[in-house]
Amino acid sequence: MIIEFRCDRAQPRLWMCRESLRVNDQDIPVQIAWTTTPEPRPAGLDMLFELERIVLRKGKTGGADRLKAIPERPRAGEPDVVVDFTTATRDPGCSAKLYLRPRFNGHAGESALLSAILAGDLPVIEIVNELDGSVMDRGHPSAETAAGLSGGLETVMARTLSMLPPILSGAPRLVPQLAAPASGGELRNPAPFVVRGVATSIAKEIYRLCCYAPHWHVGWRFAGNADTWRTGNLSGPAWNVLGDPGNHFYADPFPVQWQGRTFVFFEDLDHRTGKGIISAIEFDGNGPIGTVMPVLEEPWHLSYPFLIEDRGELWMIPESSAHRDVPIYKCIRFPDKWERHSTLLSGLELADVTVTQHNGLHYMFGAWRDGTGGYSDTLAIYYAGQLLGPWQPHAANPILMDRATTRPAGNFVTVDGKLWRPVQDCTNGYGAALGLAEVLELSPTTYKQAVRHLLKPGPLWTGRKLHTLNRCGQLEVIDGSRVQPKTTAFLASLRSNDQSSQWSWHNTLAKPIVRRLL
Structure with missing residues (x-):
């Protein structure tokens, strides 16, 4: 297979220097055809990008950086696949079997991408096959790593590139229906956007000097029959907040009843080191008792302590994406002694791993990342005959790319015979809201879901965010964030x-x- 990128000679950027794409576990070389197009460019864009590099990225190189010289690579021949990133008209004499053109909110080219960002949001990405007009894939990236206009461009192009290998692999694509924001392809003056970005960055730095950010906290209640899954909202008994020492935050609560005792396990992050461990606290019928105790620590960051019972044993799969693996720990002494048993998956970033059983198989869900782009917009699924594996990738991995419906937010639940999962809605930022998604289809080759309810912070749960939802018996737990001054x-x-x-x-x-x- 010969893959050819067609890029605008007037706008050469670092992200274009991709030498290969990994398709079906093989590195396929990429050749570049430089094209001159009449696409408009706003005056001073390069200067503004350089300002962002210095101020927002502290001088670090980024994919939006302009190339000083256009790299000339030898052509391997006529391409089988063309990926056209320009606005140029497709050459009718091109013999490629697949002619893909990325579109951003329905328009092609860098100007359309920048126009969408300047309108206030990252665009919906579509990969269109211009030979028949079909949409091969569609996604909406999250913006955790998108600092400024150049950061937005880099994030969107990183996700655009990550969408190509699944298409080229021939695997079935589960194209989500995502509504693109209404915006034209005209490019606005970027200067006010950049000024606002710099001002916001300065404000955030002042905020971080004064307060611990972010500062998550755990909420709990005994819900009875008024739990969130039955009501579809946060009404019912009032939520209580688990106290923390202030210089630690608590997040990702997972309750479990084991050996006649109930404990809530959670991420315990020390703001002074920025590193998380797993801690736990016991609950009785009235609330928490005793003190918070550390139960698992590694040299790397741990969070999201997913718990599962299997064959009479209690297991934990904490997030370990910083270590690029998915480990599983066996409970040796409840609740405070855990031993690493094995590695379920290795060599990948998979966040907030959550496992469920369905039709005789175990399914593992996680927020997947290939080293670039956002952390919360791409879903991968793996399946196995038993908890300890071996685990196989879903035929359509990565399943979908959508910041509003991808990242796991707690245990699967079954309500009236239907399988549900909570999802993080990161439309307005990481962990900003929770969706309750009904799983409509799940097999090694198919997956469909539909978000039926959206939960947001408000009078029933104050703060800026809503992040995780779990339940054990009558005990229901969530988490969110608050302002935590340093003094x-x-x-x-x-x-x-x-x-x-x-x-x-x-x-x-x-x-x-x-x-x-x-």
Whole structure:
């Protein structure tokens, strides 16, 4: 197979220097055909991108950086597959069997991509086969790594490139129906956008100086028959907050009843080191008892302590994406002694791994990442005959790319014979809301889901985010985020109107910034 990228000679960027694509476990070389198009370019775009590189990325190289010289590679021959990133008209004499053109909110070319970002959001990506007009795949990327206009361009192109290998593999694609924001292809003046981006970056830095960010906390209640899965919302008994020491945050709560005792396991992150471990606290019929105890620590970051019972044993699969594997730990002494048993998958970033059993098979869901782009927009599924594997990839991996319906947010549940899973809705940022998705089809070759309910923070659960949902018996747990000042003096200053205090500068500068961020 010969793959050819067609790129605009007037806009050569670092992301275009992809030398190969990995398709069906083989590295397929990529040749580049440079094309000159009349696509408009806003004045000063390169200068603005350089400003973002210095200010927002601290001088680091990025995929949106302009190439100083156009690389000339030898052509291997006439291409079998063309991926045209320009707005040029397709050559009718091209003999390629597949002619793909990425579109951004329905329009081709870099200007359409930038126009969508300037309109306030990352675009919906479509990969269109221009030979018959069919949409081969569609996705909506998340923006965790998209700093500024150049960061948005880099994120979108990274995800565009990650969509190509599944298409070229010949595997069945489960093309999601995603509504693109209404926006034209005209390119606006980017200067105000960049200025706002720099100002926001400065405000966030001030916020981080004053407060621990983010600061997650765990909520709990005894829900009875008014749990979230039955009501489709957060109503019912009031939520209580599990206390934390302030310089640690608690997130990803998973409750379990084992050997006659109930514990909630969660990520315990020390803000001073930025590293997470797994801790737990016991609950009785009235709430938490005793103190938080650490139960699992590794040299790398751990989070999302997914728990599962199998063949009379209790197992934990904590997120270990920083170590690029999916480990499984066996409970040796409940609740505080766990031993690494084996590695289920290795050599990949798979976040928030969640396992369910369905029609005689185990299915593992996780937020997949190939080293670039966002962390919460791409779903991968694996299946196995038993929990310890061997695990095989779903035929359509990665299943879908959609920031609103991909990343796991807790255990699967069965309600009235139907299988459901909570999903993170990262449309307005990582962990901003929760969706309750009904699983309509699940097999080694198919997958369909539909989000039936969307839960957002509000009067019933205050804060900025809503991140994880789980239940064990009558005990229901969620998590969210709040403002956590680094000093009590700063907290007092936020609540005080005394402009003469030693913290008066916070009242005039940081206070409105923090409130706006909230």
